Protein backbone atom coordinates (compact mmCIF):
# COMPACT_ATOMS: atom_id res chain seq x y z
CA UNK A 533 0.00 0.00 0.00
CA UNK A 534 1.11 3.58 -0.64
CA UNK A 535 -0.09 6.94 0.67
CA UNK A 536 1.15 10.52 1.00
CA UNK A 537 1.06 10.86 4.79
CA UNK A 538 1.12 7.85 7.13
CA UNK A 539 -0.39 8.89 10.46
CA UNK A 540 0.44 6.78 13.51
CA UNK A 541 -2.36 6.94 16.12
CA UNK A 542 -6.10 7.66 15.92
CA UNK A 543 -6.36 9.92 18.97
CA UNK A 544 -7.53 13.51 18.49
CA UNK A 545 -4.15 14.57 16.99
CA UNK A 546 -4.07 11.83 14.33
CA UNK A 547 -7.75 12.07 13.44
CA UNK A 548 -7.76 15.87 13.19
CA UNK A 549 -4.59 15.90 11.09
CA UNK A 550 -6.18 13.27 8.84
CA UNK A 551 -9.31 15.37 8.51
CA UNK A 552 -7.47 18.65 7.69
CA UNK A 553 -5.31 16.89 5.06
CA UNK A 554 -8.27 15.01 3.64
CA UNK A 555 -10.16 18.29 3.15
CA UNK A 556 -7.18 19.66 1.19
CA UNK A 557 -6.98 16.56 -1.00
CA UNK A 558 -3.82 15.14 0.63
CA UNK A 559 -4.24 11.37 1.02
CA UNK A 560 -3.56 9.76 4.41
CA UNK A 561 -3.69 6.34 6.07
CA UNK A 562 -4.06 6.10 9.85
CA UNK A 563 -2.61 3.12 11.74
CA UNK A 564 -4.04 2.65 15.27
CA UNK A 565 -2.91 0.01 17.74
CA UNK A 566 -6.24 -0.23 19.59
CA UNK A 567 -9.80 -0.95 18.47
CA UNK A 568 -12.15 1.89 17.64
CA UNK A 569 -14.29 1.06 20.71
CA UNK A 570 -11.25 1.19 23.00
CA UNK A 571 -10.24 4.62 21.67
CA UNK A 572 -13.79 5.89 22.21
CA UNK A 573 -13.94 4.44 25.72
CA UNK A 574 -11.09 6.57 27.12
CA UNK A 575 -12.39 9.40 29.33
CA UNK A 576 -10.03 12.33 29.05
CA UNK A 577 -10.17 16.01 28.27
CA UNK A 578 -13.25 18.17 28.62
CA UNK A 579 -12.37 21.79 27.84
CA UNK A 580 -11.81 23.22 24.37
CA UNK A 581 -10.09 26.55 23.84
CA UNK A 582 -11.90 28.98 21.57
CA UNK A 583 -9.28 28.41 18.83
CA UNK A 584 -9.75 24.62 19.03
CA UNK A 585 -13.51 24.97 18.62
CA UNK A 586 -12.90 27.25 15.60
CA UNK A 587 -10.44 24.74 14.13
CA UNK A 588 -12.97 21.90 14.50
CA UNK A 589 -15.47 24.14 12.69
CA UNK A 590 -12.97 24.72 9.90
CA UNK A 591 -12.45 20.96 9.70
CA UNK A 592 -16.21 20.61 9.13
CA UNK A 593 -16.87 18.68 12.34
CA UNK A 594 -18.37 21.45 14.49
CA UNK A 595 -22.06 20.64 14.18
CA UNK A 596 -22.54 18.51 17.31
CA UNK A 597 -20.02 20.63 19.20
CA UNK A 598 -22.27 23.67 18.69
CA UNK A 599 -25.46 21.75 19.45
CA UNK A 600 -24.26 19.95 22.60
CA UNK A 601 -21.11 21.82 23.78
CA UNK A 602 -21.50 24.15 26.77
CA UNK A 603 -19.98 27.58 26.21
CA UNK A 604 -18.45 28.88 29.45
CA UNK A 605 -17.61 32.54 29.98
CA UNK A 606 -15.33 31.84 32.94
CA UNK A 607 -14.14 29.55 35.74
CA UNK A 608 -14.06 29.77 39.53
CA UNK A 609 -11.17 29.29 41.93
CA UNK A 610 -11.90 28.23 45.50
CA UNK A 611 -8.95 28.86 47.81
CA UNK A 612 -9.34 27.33 51.27
CA UNK A 613 -13.09 27.88 50.96
CA UNK A 614 -12.82 31.42 49.48
CA UNK A 615 -14.41 31.58 46.02
CA UNK A 616 -13.65 33.94 43.17
CA UNK A 617 -14.99 33.90 39.62
CA UNK A 618 -12.83 34.88 36.64
CA UNK A 619 -15.05 36.15 33.84
CA UNK A 620 -12.95 35.52 30.72
CA UNK A 621 -15.54 37.04 28.44
CA UNK A 622 -15.67 40.29 30.40
CA UNK A 623 -11.87 40.34 30.78
CA UNK A 624 -10.78 39.58 27.21
CA UNK A 625 -13.90 38.75 25.17
CA UNK A 626 -13.13 35.03 24.88
CA UNK A 627 -14.80 31.81 26.06
CA UNK A 628 -14.11 28.06 26.31
CA UNK A 629 -16.40 25.17 25.36
CA UNK A 630 -17.00 22.11 27.52
CA UNK A 631 -17.24 19.17 25.12
CA UNK A 632 -15.68 15.79 25.89
CA UNK A 633 -12.64 14.46 24.04
CA UNK A 634 -14.69 11.28 23.44
CA UNK A 635 -17.21 13.35 21.46
CA UNK A 636 -14.50 15.18 19.47
CA UNK A 637 -13.02 11.76 18.61
CA UNK A 638 -16.43 10.37 17.64
CA UNK A 639 -17.13 13.36 15.35
CA UNK A 640 -13.73 13.01 13.65
CA UNK A 641 -14.14 9.23 13.19
CA UNK A 642 -17.58 9.79 11.68
CA UNK A 643 -16.22 12.38 9.21
CA UNK A 644 -13.38 10.02 8.25
CA UNK A 645 -15.84 7.17 7.64
CA UNK A 646 -17.93 9.44 5.41
CA UNK A 647 -14.93 10.58 3.39
CA UNK A 648 -13.80 6.99 2.82
CA UNK A 649 -10.22 7.59 4.04
CA UNK A 650 -8.44 4.48 5.33
CA UNK A 651 -7.98 3.83 9.05
CA UNK A 652 -6.51 0.52 10.17
CA UNK A 653 -7.47 -0.29 13.75
CA UNK A 654 -5.71 -3.01 15.75
CA UNK A 655 -2.54 -2.53 13.70
CA UNK A 656 0.12 -4.37 15.73
CA UNK A 657 3.93 -4.07 15.84
CA UNK A 658 4.00 -0.75 13.97
CA UNK A 659 7.61 0.15 13.06
CA UNK A 660 9.00 3.21 11.25
CA UNK A 661 11.76 2.97 8.62
CA UNK A 662 13.94 5.27 6.47
CA UNK A 663 12.38 8.55 7.56
CA UNK A 664 15.83 10.14 7.23
CA UNK A 665 15.60 9.60 3.45
CA UNK A 666 13.07 10.39 0.71
CA UNK A 667 11.08 7.16 0.90
CA UNK A 668 9.89 6.43 4.41
CA UNK A 669 8.02 3.18 5.11
CA UNK A 670 5.90 1.89 7.95
CA UNK A 671 5.55 -1.81 8.74
CA UNK A 672 2.66 -3.26 10.73
CA UNK A 673 0.88 -6.52 11.37
CA UNK A 674 -2.87 -6.85 10.89
CA UNK A 675 -4.69 -10.11 11.67
CA UNK A 676 -1.36 -11.91 11.80
CA UNK A 677 -0.22 -10.70 8.35
CA UNK A 678 2.71 -8.26 7.94
CA UNK A 679 2.14 -5.21 5.70
CA UNK A 680 4.23 -2.33 4.37
CA UNK A 681 2.91 1.19 3.95
CA UNK A 682 5.12 3.37 1.72
CA UNK A 683 4.65 7.13 2.12
CA UNK A 684 6.12 10.63 1.63
CA UNK A 685 5.86 11.61 5.32
CA UNK A 686 5.12 10.03 8.69
CA UNK A 687 3.15 11.90 11.35
CA UNK A 688 3.80 10.49 14.82
CA UNK A 689 0.50 11.15 16.64
CA UNK A 690 0.71 8.06 18.85
CA UNK A 691 0.77 9.61 22.30
CA UNK A 692 3.34 9.57 25.08
CA UNK A 693 3.93 5.78 24.99
CA UNK A 694 3.90 5.46 21.19
CA UNK A 695 6.50 4.06 18.82
CA UNK A 696 7.23 7.27 16.86
CA UNK A 697 9.31 9.23 19.36
CA UNK A 698 10.99 5.98 20.44
CA UNK A 699 12.12 5.42 16.81
CA UNK A 700 14.27 8.56 16.78
CA UNK A 701 17.99 7.97 17.48
CA UNK A 702 18.80 9.09 21.03
CA UNK A 703 21.49 11.52 19.89
CA UNK A 704 18.97 13.39 17.68
CA UNK A 705 16.44 14.25 20.38
CA UNK A 706 16.47 16.08 23.71
CA UNK A 707 13.76 15.74 26.32
CA UNK A 708 12.73 17.92 29.26
CA UNK A 709 10.64 16.46 32.06
CA UNK A 710 9.07 17.08 35.44
CA UNK A 711 7.15 14.36 37.26
CA UNK A 712 4.81 15.57 40.03
CA UNK A 713 4.49 13.61 43.27
CA UNK A 714 0.71 13.21 42.88
CA UNK A 715 -2.04 12.17 40.48
CA UNK A 716 -5.69 12.99 39.85
CA UNK A 717 -8.37 10.52 40.85
CA UNK A 718 -11.33 11.24 38.57
CA UNK A 719 -14.90 10.01 38.51
CA UNK A 720 -17.67 10.38 35.99
CA UNK A 721 -21.23 10.38 37.27
CA UNK A 722 -24.67 10.76 35.71
CA UNK A 723 -25.76 13.58 37.99
CA UNK A 724 -26.08 17.33 37.24
CA UNK A 725 -22.90 19.36 37.85
CA UNK A 726 -22.68 21.19 41.17
CA UNK A 727 -22.14 24.57 39.45
CA UNK A 728 -22.62 26.08 36.01
CA UNK A 729 -18.89 26.63 35.54
CA UNK A 730 -15.75 24.71 36.53
CA UNK A 731 -14.45 25.12 40.09
CA UNK A 732 -10.69 24.68 40.67
CA UNK A 733 -10.20 24.21 44.43
CA UNK A 734 -7.03 24.59 46.47
CA UNK A 735 -7.17 23.08 49.97
CA UNK A 736 -4.54 21.92 52.43
CA UNK A 737 -5.85 18.35 51.97
CA UNK A 738 -5.12 18.71 48.25
CA UNK A 739 -6.50 20.03 44.97
CA UNK A 740 -10.02 19.28 43.71
CA UNK A 741 -11.84 20.07 40.47
CA UNK A 742 -15.55 20.16 39.71
CA UNK A 743 -16.08 19.75 35.98
CA UNK A 744 -18.75 18.33 33.70
CA UNK A 745 -19.57 16.80 30.36
CA UNK A 746 -23.18 18.02 30.03
CA UNK A 747 -26.08 19.38 32.11
CA UNK A 748 -26.66 15.85 33.43
CA UNK A 749 -23.16 14.34 33.57
CA UNK A 750 -20.41 15.52 35.93
CA UNK A 751 -16.68 14.93 36.14
CA UNK A 752 -14.90 15.42 39.48
CA UNK A 753 -11.25 15.05 40.45
CA UNK A 754 -9.27 15.00 43.71
CA UNK A 755 -5.49 15.11 44.06
CA UNK A 756 -4.09 11.82 45.44
CA UNK A 757 -0.51 10.63 46.15
CA UNK A 758 1.35 9.35 43.07
CA UNK A 759 1.32 5.70 44.20
CA UNK A 760 -2.39 5.59 45.15
CA UNK A 761 -4.48 2.58 44.03
CA UNK A 762 -7.92 3.27 42.59
CA UNK A 763 -9.30 0.14 44.35
CA UNK A 764 -8.81 1.93 47.65
CA UNK A 765 -11.39 4.54 46.72
CA UNK A 766 -15.04 3.63 47.15
CA UNK A 767 -17.50 6.17 45.78
CA UNK A 768 -18.40 7.20 49.33
CA UNK A 769 -14.78 7.86 50.20
CA UNK A 770 -14.40 9.96 47.05
CA UNK A 771 -17.49 12.11 47.78
CA UNK A 772 -16.42 12.66 51.41
CA UNK A 773 -12.96 13.77 50.36
CA UNK A 774 -14.28 16.05 47.59
CA UNK A 775 -16.73 17.75 50.00
CA UNK A 776 -13.96 18.45 52.50
CA UNK A 777 -11.94 20.32 49.86
CA UNK A 778 -14.81 22.59 48.70
CA UNK A 779 -16.51 25.59 50.31
CA UNK A 780 -19.56 24.80 52.47
CA UNK A 781 -22.15 25.95 49.88
CA UNK A 782 -20.69 23.87 47.07
CA UNK A 783 -20.27 20.84 49.34
CA UNK A 784 -23.96 21.11 50.36
CA UNK A 785 -25.12 21.40 46.75
CA UNK A 786 -23.14 18.42 45.47
CA UNK A 787 -25.44 15.80 43.89
CA UNK A 788 -23.72 12.45 44.35
CA UNK A 789 -24.42 9.11 42.69
CA UNK A 790 -22.72 5.90 41.57
CA UNK A 791 -19.59 6.47 39.48
CA UNK A 792 -19.69 5.19 35.89
CA UNK A 793 -15.90 5.58 35.51
CA UNK A 794 -13.11 5.97 38.03
CA UNK A 795 -9.40 6.21 37.27
CA UNK A 796 -6.14 7.80 38.38
CA UNK A 797 -4.01 9.90 36.00
CA UNK A 798 -0.39 10.66 36.92
CA UNK A 799 0.79 14.26 36.42
CA UNK A 800 3.78 15.05 34.27
CA UNK A 801 5.31 17.89 32.24
CA UNK A 802 7.36 16.73 29.25
CA UNK A 803 8.68 18.24 26.00
CA UNK A 804 10.76 16.67 23.22
CA UNK A 805 12.93 18.81 20.92
CA UNK A 806 13.02 19.04 17.97
CA UNK A 807 9.75 17.73 16.53
CA UNK A 808 10.94 16.98 13.01
CA UNK A 809 13.41 14.27 12.03
CA UNK A 810 13.78 14.19 8.25
CA UNK A 811 10.34 13.05 7.07
CA UNK A 812 8.99 12.17 10.53
CA UNK A 813 7.04 14.75 12.55
CA UNK A 814 5.85 14.43 16.15
CA UNK A 815 2.57 16.03 17.26
CA UNK A 816 0.27 15.94 20.31
CA UNK A 817 1.12 13.82 23.36
CA UNK A 818 3.90 12.09 21.36
CA UNK A 819 5.71 15.44 21.47
CA UNK A 820 4.74 16.81 24.88
CA UNK A 821 2.72 16.19 28.03
CA UNK A 822 1.18 18.79 30.31
CA UNK A 823 -0.44 18.21 33.70
CA UNK A 824 -4.22 18.50 33.17
CA UNK A 825 -4.59 21.54 35.48
CA UNK A 826 -4.55 24.07 32.64
CA UNK A 827 -6.75 21.91 30.34
CA UNK A 828 -4.15 22.25 27.60
CA UNK A 829 -3.30 18.69 26.35
CA UNK A 830 -5.99 18.21 23.73
CA UNK A 831 -5.80 21.86 22.73
CA UNK A 832 -2.04 21.66 22.16
CA UNK A 833 -2.55 18.53 20.07
CA UNK A 834 -5.01 20.52 17.94
CA UNK A 835 -2.67 23.49 17.48
CA UNK A 836 0.27 21.20 16.57
CA UNK A 837 -1.67 19.43 13.83
CA UNK A 838 -3.11 22.70 12.54
CA UNK A 839 0.47 23.89 11.91
CA UNK A 840 1.55 20.49 10.53
CA UNK A 841 -1.41 20.31 8.15
CA UNK A 842 -0.65 23.83 6.86
CA UNK A 843 2.99 22.87 6.30
CA UNK A 844 2.19 19.65 4.43
CA UNK A 845 -0.54 21.27 2.34
CA UNK A 846 1.93 24.02 1.36
CA UNK A 847 4.50 21.36 0.45
CA UNK A 848 2.12 19.61 -1.95
CA UNK A 849 0.48 22.75 -3.37
CA UNK A 850 3.55 24.92 -3.84
CA UNK A 851 6.41 22.39 -3.74
CA UNK A 852 7.81 24.53 -0.92
CA UNK A 853 9.59 23.00 2.09
CA UNK A 854 9.39 26.29 4.06
CA UNK A 855 6.44 25.15 6.20
CA UNK A 856 7.84 21.73 7.07
CA UNK A 857 11.26 23.26 7.76
CA UNK A 858 9.70 25.72 10.18
CA UNK A 859 7.24 23.31 11.86
CA UNK A 860 9.31 22.41 14.90
CA UNK A 861 10.33 25.97 15.83
CA UNK A 862 6.83 27.29 15.21
CA UNK A 863 4.99 24.82 17.41
CA UNK A 864 7.61 24.57 20.18
CA UNK A 865 7.22 28.27 20.92
CA UNK A 866 3.50 27.79 21.68
CA UNK A 867 4.10 24.44 23.42
CA UNK A 868 6.51 25.96 25.96
CA UNK A 869 4.02 28.72 26.79
CA UNK A 870 1.33 26.12 27.46
CA UNK A 871 3.86 24.10 29.51
CA UNK A 872 4.59 27.20 31.57
CA UNK A 873 0.89 27.90 32.18
CA UNK A 874 0.06 24.28 33.10
CA UNK A 875 3.05 24.05 35.45
CA UNK A 876 2.07 27.36 37.09
CA UNK A 877 -1.61 26.36 37.54
CA UNK A 878 -0.41 23.06 39.01
CA UNK A 879 2.04 24.74 41.37
CA UNK A 880 -0.44 27.25 42.81
CA UNK A 881 -3.40 24.86 43.18
CA UNK A 882 -1.88 21.61 44.51
CA UNK A 883 -0.48 20.62 47.87
CA UNK A 884 3.08 19.34 47.51
CA UNK A 885 4.47 16.84 50.02
CA UNK A 886 7.22 19.33 50.90
CA UNK A 887 4.94 22.40 50.99
CA UNK A 888 6.12 24.43 53.99
CA UNK A 889 4.42 27.44 55.56
CA UNK A 890 6.35 29.82 53.28
CA UNK A 891 5.16 28.05 50.09
CA UNK A 892 1.60 28.05 51.42
CA UNK A 893 1.71 31.82 51.89
CA UNK A 894 3.11 32.23 48.35
CA UNK A 895 0.22 30.14 46.96
CA UNK A 896 -2.22 32.31 48.87
CA UNK A 897 -0.51 35.47 47.56
CA UNK A 898 -0.88 34.16 43.98
CA UNK A 899 -4.62 33.81 44.59
CA UNK A 900 -4.91 37.27 46.19
CA UNK A 901 -3.00 38.80 43.29
CA UNK A 902 -5.24 37.12 40.70
CA UNK A 903 -8.34 38.17 42.62
CA UNK A 904 -7.21 41.77 43.11
CA UNK A 905 -5.46 42.65 39.86
CA UNK A 906 -7.22 42.94 36.53
CA UNK A 907 -3.85 42.56 34.76
CA UNK A 908 -3.24 39.24 36.53
CA UNK A 909 -6.77 38.04 35.84
CA UNK A 910 -6.42 38.96 32.15
CA UNK A 911 -3.22 36.96 31.95
CA UNK A 912 -5.04 33.93 33.40
CA UNK A 913 -7.92 34.48 30.95
CA UNK A 914 -5.60 34.84 27.95
CA UNK A 915 -3.73 31.62 28.73
CA UNK A 916 -6.76 29.54 29.77
CA UNK A 917 -8.83 30.43 26.71
CA UNK A 918 -5.78 29.81 24.51
CA UNK A 919 -2.91 31.78 23.01
CA UNK A 920 -3.08 32.37 19.23
CA UNK A 921 -2.43 29.23 17.14
Ligand code: RFL
Nearest residue numbers: 541543544545565576577578690691816817828829830831
Ligand atom coordinates in the same frame (compact mmCIF):
# COMPACT_ATOMS: atom_id res chain seq x y z
P1 RFL B 1 -3.69 10.15 22.43
O1 RFL B 1 -5.09 10.59 22.72
O2 RFL B 1 -2.94 9.45 23.49
O3 RFL B 1 -3.76 9.24 21.12
C1 RFL B 1 -2.65 8.49 20.66
C2 RFL B 1 -3.16 7.29 19.91
O4 RFL B 1 -2.05 6.54 19.42
C3 RFL B 1 -2.29 5.16 19.64
N1 RFL B 1 -1.00 4.45 19.69
C4 RFL B 1 -0.51 3.72 18.66
N2 RFL B 1 -1.00 3.45 17.45
C5 RFL B 1 -0.25 2.66 16.63
N3 RFL B 1 0.95 2.11 17.01
C6 RFL B 1 1.46 2.36 18.22
N4 RFL B 1 2.62 1.84 18.58
C7 RFL B 1 0.74 3.19 19.10
N5 RFL B 1 0.94 3.65 20.37
C8 RFL B 1 -0.12 4.40 20.69
C9 RFL B 1 -3.05 5.13 20.96
O5 RFL B 1 -3.79 3.93 21.11
C10 RFL B 1 -3.94 6.35 20.82
O6 RFL B 1 -5.18 6.05 20.23
O7 RFL B 1 -2.78 11.38 21.97
P2 RFL B 1 -3.15 12.69 21.10
O8 RFL B 1 -3.97 12.34 19.91
O9 RFL B 1 -1.89 13.42 20.97
O10 RFL B 1 -4.15 13.52 22.06
C11 RFL B 1 -3.72 14.07 23.27
C12 RFL B 1 -4.87 14.12 24.28
O11 RFL B 1 -5.47 12.83 24.35
C13 RFL B 1 -4.39 14.54 25.67
O12 RFL B 1 -3.45 15.58 25.58
C14 RFL B 1 -5.55 15.05 26.56
O13 RFL B 1 -6.45 14.03 26.85
C15 RFL B 1 -5.01 15.63 27.86
N6 RFL B 1 -6.07 16.05 28.80
C16 RFL B 1 -6.74 17.25 28.63
N7 RFL B 1 -6.49 18.03 27.58
C17 RFL B 1 -7.20 19.20 27.38
O14 RFL B 1 -6.93 19.89 26.41
N8 RFL B 1 -8.22 19.59 28.22
C18 RFL B 1 -8.54 18.86 29.30
O15 RFL B 1 -9.50 19.22 29.99
C19 RFL B 1 -7.78 17.66 29.57
N9 RFL B 1 -8.08 16.87 30.61
C20 RFL B 1 -6.41 15.24 29.88
C21 RFL B 1 -7.42 15.68 30.78
C22 RFL B 1 -5.79 14.00 30.08
C23 RFL B 1 -6.14 13.22 31.15
N10 RFL B 1 -5.49 11.96 31.29
C24 RFL B 1 -6.16 10.75 31.48
C25 RFL B 1 -4.08 11.87 30.95
C26 RFL B 1 -7.78 14.92 31.86
C27 RFL B 1 -7.13 13.70 32.08
C28 RFL B 1 -7.55 12.94 33.32
Ligand code: PHB
Nearest residue numbers: 577578743824825826827
Ligand atom coordinates in the same frame (compact mmCIF):
# COMPACT_ATOMS: atom_id res chain seq x y z
C1 PHB C 1 -12.22 17.56 32.61
O1 PHB C 1 -13.42 17.91 32.57
O2 PHB C 1 -11.88 16.38 32.46
C2 PHB C 1 -11.18 18.59 32.89
C3 PHB C 1 -11.52 19.93 32.92
C4 PHB C 1 -10.55 20.89 33.19
C5 PHB C 1 -9.25 20.48 33.42
C6 PHB C 1 -8.89 19.14 33.35
C7 PHB C 1 -9.87 18.18 33.10
O3 PHB C 1 -8.30 21.42 33.71
